[in-house]
Amino acid sequence: MIRKNRLNKIYLIIFFLLSISLVTFFILRALEKNIDLYLTPSDLKAVDFNQPDDFKLGGMVKVGSLEKLGGLEISFVVTDFESEMTVIYEGVLPNLFKENSGVVATGTLNTEQNQFIATEILAKHDENYMPVKIEVQN
Amino acid sequence: MYKYVAKYFIPSKVYKFCSLTAMPAFIIGMITFLLSSYFVIYSLPADVEQQEIYRILFIHVPSAILSELIYLFLAVNGFIYLVWRTKISATFLNSAISIGLIFTAIVLISGSIWGKPTWGTYWVWDARITSTFILLIQYVGLIALRSSFSSRQTTDQILSIVSIIGAVNIPIIKFSVDWWNTLHQNASITTSGSAIDSEMLIGLPLMLASLLFLSFSIFARNIQFEILTRTAKTSAMKEIING
Numbered sequence: 167m168i169r170k171n172r173l174n175k176i177y178l179i180i181f182f183l184l185s186i187s188l189v190t191f192f193i194l195r196a197l198e199k200n201i202d203l204y205l206t207p208s209d210l211k212a213v214d215f216n217q218p219d220d221f222k223l224g225g226m227v228k229v230g231s232l233e234k235l236g237g238l239e240i241s242f243v244v245t246d247f248e249s250e251m252t253v254i255y256e257g258v259l260p261n262l263f264k265e266n267s268g269v270v271a272t273g274t275l276n277t278e279q280n281q282f283i284a285t286e287i288l289a290k291h292d293e294n295y296m297p298v299k300i301e302v303q304n
Numbered sequence: 305m306y307k308y309v310a311k312y313f314i315p316s317k318v319y320k321f322c323s324l325t326a327m328p329a330f331i332i333g334m335i336t337f338l339l340s341s342y343f344v345i346y347s348l349p350a351d352v353e354q355q356e357i358y359r360i361l362f363i364h365v366p367s368a369i370l371s372e373l374i375y376l377f378l379a380v381n382g383f384i385y386l387v388w389r390t391k392i393s394a395t396f397l398n399s400a401i402s403i404g405l406i407f408t409a410i411v412l413i414s415g416s417i418w419g420k421p422t423w424g425t426y427w428v429w430d431a432r433i434t435s436t437f438i439l440l441i442q443y444v445g446l447i448a449l450r451s452s453f454s455s456r457q458t459t460d461q462i463l464s465i466v467s468i469i470g471a472v473n474i475p476i477i478k479f480s481v482d483w484w485n486t487l488h489q490n491a492s493i494t495t496s497g498s499a500i501d502s503e504m505l506i507g508l509p510l511m512l513a514s515l516l517f518l519s520f521s522i523f524a525r526n527i528q529f530e531i532l533t534r535t536a537k538t539s540a541m542k543e544i545i546n547g
Contacts, residue, residue, distance in 0.1 A: 168306075172387050172388065175386060175387045176387055179383060179386060179387070179468065182468075183468060183469075183471075183472070186469055186472050187472055190472050190476070194476070194483075198484075201431050201484045202431075202484050202485040203428065203429070203430040203431070203484070203485050203486050203487055204485050204487075205485075206485070224485060259424075260421075260422065260423060260424030261421055261422065261424075262353060262354065262422050262423070263424075270428075270487055286424075286425075287424065288423045288424045288425055288428065288487060289422065289423055289424055290423065290487050290489070291353055291354065291422055291423075291489055292353075292489055292490075292499075293489040293490045293491065293492040293499045294353075294492070294499045294500075295351050295353075295354075295358060295361070295492065295499065295500040295501055295504055296351065296352045296353075296501050297348075297349035297350070297351070297352070297501055297503050297504060298349050298350045298351070298352055298355075
């Protein structure tokens with residue numbers, strides 16, 4: 167049997183923990199869009215979209231959209247399977263950057279040409295790990 | 305139930321248990337660590353996408369698991385200490401902080417090293433990395449609190465309360481990749497199975513087990529130190545110390 171005063175203490179701690187969790191929940195809810203690392207192409211298409219500064223755009227590189235524009239300049243289409251956005255980038259690419267793979271680009275939106283001018287490209291890889299030799303057999 | 309558990313957690317008995325098990329745990333941990341390191345570096349096949357660099361996973365993921373589990377352990381001990389006033393849980397709490405700090409540092413450092421060749425950056429302020437960084441600050445804060453009060457009892461109470469509050473961060477770390485857009489990928493091992501191929505997966509429990517043994521040996525030595533500083537003057541402890 168748990169003594170009465172100890173039981174009260176347990177209730178107190180649980181109540182305390184619940185209120186802390188609730189506070190954290192509301193803070194995180196309020197910051198929801200700020201905690202997101204990147205915006206998706208759908209976010210850019212939203213009516214109230216207004217972001218003049220640098221921001222990050224993320225999604226998948228659409229299959230067959232990667233083009234070399236000469237030199238180190240490339241263009242590709244970022245998709246979240248609902249909307250798309252063309253990205254122009256000049257510079258060094260991370261190893262895992264390729265078509266049909268995740269990408270997070272930092273840059274600005276050129277609204278006239280409906281292009282995203284990226285200054286930095288990060289590759290986002292998925293959670294799957296497969297041994298090399300299975301691929302070779304296929 | 306209290307009286308059945310409490311008799312195994314008398315400081316002198318815990319001290320004896322720790323002095324018996326610390327060295328064997330260290331030896332077992334070191335051997336399994338070296339063997340499984342050799343195994344994950346040389347025997348396991350490379351990954352299709354990431355080639356060789358994916359092997360950092362085998363130190364990154366077990367450390368991440370341990371850094372979070374140790375924090376939960378702190379919070380549970382803090383809870384027990386606040387409710388039952390058992391000094392031994394305060395001892396456990398004090399002894400585990402530094403180990404959690406080490407593993408959190410390993411997670412962040414190995415993640416950075418892994419991030420540069422795969423993502424293209426050492427550091428990005430996404431939800432997973434930021435919340436893990438907050439966990440590191442929590443551990444540092446707990447260590448700073450340990451030496452901030454003159455009374456040991458006050459220290460233990462404050463540490464318990466702070467570790468319970470901080471436990472709110474653990475589910476945030478765990479679910480950050482699901483709740484927000486992050487650069488960090490989602491969890492590979494979920495209730496619906498593993499996205500790591502079974503051939504490579506075997507390295508993970510091996511490394512986890514070896515790190516568990518190693519951290520237990522450090523934990524046991526820390527406990528001994530804590531017990532000595534707290535209760536070295538009691539007759540039961542004097543008997544052990546003097547042989």
